Amino acid sequence: MEKQTAGAAYNSGDDKMKIQGLHHISIVSGNAQRTIDFYTGVLGLRLVKQTVNFDDPGSAHWYWGVDEGKPGTLITYFERDPAKEAAVQMRAGQTHHLAFAVADEAEQAEWRERLIAAGYRVSPIMDRVYFKSIYTTDPDGHIVELATVGPGFHFDEDVASLGTQLKLPPWLESQRELITHRLDPLTVPEWKAPQ
Numbered sequence: 001m002e003k004q005t006a007g008a009a010y011n012s013g014d015d016k017m018k019i020q021g022l023h024h025i026s027i028v029s030g031n032a033q034r035t036i037d038f039y040t041g042v043l044g045l046r047l048v049k050q051t052v053n054f055d056d057p058g059s060a061h062w063y064w065g066v067d068e069g070k071p072g073t074l075i076t077y078f079e080r081d082p083a084k085e086a087a088v089q090m091r092a093g094q095t096h097h098l099a100f101a102v103a104d105e106a107e108q109a110e111w112r113e114r115l116i117a118a119g120y121r122v123s124p125i126m127d128r129v130y131f132k133s134i135y136t137t138d139p140d141g142h143i144v145e146l147a148t149v150g151p152g153f154h155f156d157e158d159v160a161s162l163g164t165q166l167k168l169p170p171w172l173e174s175q176r177e178l179i180t181h182r183l184d185p186l187t188v189p190e191w192k193a194p195q
Helices: 032-042 105-117 170-182
Strands: 024-029 046-053 056-065 074-079 097-102 132-137 143-148
Touching (some): 024 032, 032 056, 097 105, 105 132
């Protein structure tokens, strides 16, 4: 196989071979019951699989998802004893947060009230231009976002040119020069839809 460079697209030689989307995200939990209470009891996700970490059979591995646990809806947890493993500080190579999609702003407001009623701290609804967001943390401190599906990334550019230019929210537009100066320039290959 040809060596790939950062940002280079993998060409399988087969136009039918493509990434289907996100399958799942796996995170570490320090307490199984608290995790179950949050993801099942508060967020309403279904616990679809209880198994072990196949690479570390002494560690539990749980899967939550929507309905029967279809890929793209899954979050998984490995249980670790916090007394035996040191906490780490956020740095490159780690996940910052995970986001679940909610239908619209009305549903998001209901989720916000449900989380508050369950005793969780929840951010105000935040305008992210392409969607609205609220943030909370799960019992292990992972940042959990609930984001609306719309309006979507085509809000400020047409679908054909998505990702080709730096887009800023209106409140940061006055800082464009400073922001652009701080960002490393990227060479973005032209995206071609799979056939």
